[in-house]
Amino acid sequence: MRNGEVPKPGRSDLIRAYTLQHAESGLGNDYLKRKNVIRVRMEGEQFLLQAHDVPAVVEWIEGLHAGVNISLDLDERVMPKGPIFPRRRRRRPRRPPGEGARPSRLTV
Numbered sequence: 231m232r233n234g235e236v237p238k239p240g241r242s243d244l245i246r247a248y249t250l251q252h253a254e255s256g257l258g259n260d261y262l263k264r265k266n267v268i269r270v271r272m273e274g275e276q277f278l279l280q281a282h283d284v285p286a287v288v289e290w291i292e293g294l295h296a297g298v299n300i301s302l303d304l305d306e307r308v309m310p311k312g313p314i315f316p317r318r319r320r321r322r323p324r325r326p327p328g329e330g331a332r333p334s335r336l337t338v
Contacts, residue, residue: 250301255294
C-alpha cells in the first residue's frame, strides 16, 4: 500500500453479503474512541464505519438511507423520511390602483 491506498479485494475475499432491506443507519454519537463514526445495523448485526470528515459522514448516511428506501418491494415500502419543506406560495402581481378594479357586489 502506497499513499494510503486500499488494496482491492478479490472474489475469494468476500466472506458474507448483506442486504439493505430493513437496515438502519445513523450517527454513532455514543462511540467516543473515534470521530465521524456511522452506525449501521442490518440483519441482526452492527457495523461501525469511520469517515474522513463530517461532509463524508452526511454523504454516507444519505446514501445508505436512499439504498434502504429503494431496497424493499413497492408494496412493502414506507414513505421516505426526508426533510419536509413548506411550499412557496405564489404571489399575485399587484395592480396599480384604479386599473382593472372590479365593481363591488354590494348593492344598496
